[in-house]
Amino acid sequence: MSDATVPPRLRVVIGADKAGHPYMSVLANDLRENALVASVIDTSRDRPDAATYPDIARAAAQLVADGSADRALLVCHTGLGMAIAANKVPGIRAVTAHDSLSVRASVESNNAQVLALGQGVIGLAAARRLVAAWLTYRFAATSTAAAKVDAITVYENRTRRHLL
Secondary structure (H helix, E strand, O other), X not given: OOHHHOOOOEEEEEEEOOXXXXXXXXXXXXXXXXXXXXXXXXXXXXXXXXXXXXXXXXXXXXXHHOOOOOEEEEEEOOOHHHHHHHOOOOOOOEEEOOOHHHHHHHHHOOOOOEEEEEOOOOOHHHHHHHHHHHOOOOOOOOOOOHHHHHHHHHXXXXXXXXXX
């Protein structure tokens, strides 16, 4: 791979509740050692054990929405609650994925910036493989999926204006 084909390094924000912390410890180290990652910001490090997944997911998603990070990786028991909470932040597309096709499509077809995993659903070795692969995928604004993602954004913005 030439320097011209090396994708830009990602700023990744991470977060886990108590149920996802054991996996997140391993995944955070993997991220820090990955050449595709420029920085890792942990939204759950300074939070007490009582911090809930909605608080952690919102904090991580907000950093992505604000442009302080490119992507977020969140872990709880199933990944579902983290994704739901992150999706409440305007401009965020968060998914729960536990297989390689879903992880790839989440980025390449849906331009999802947030991946949520469930420690109670997936083995650690699989989670590590999926996260490593997730870092290699990029959304192409010229792809056929771009118009669909744009339609989602238009709907989100219209709905948000209606609520204000």
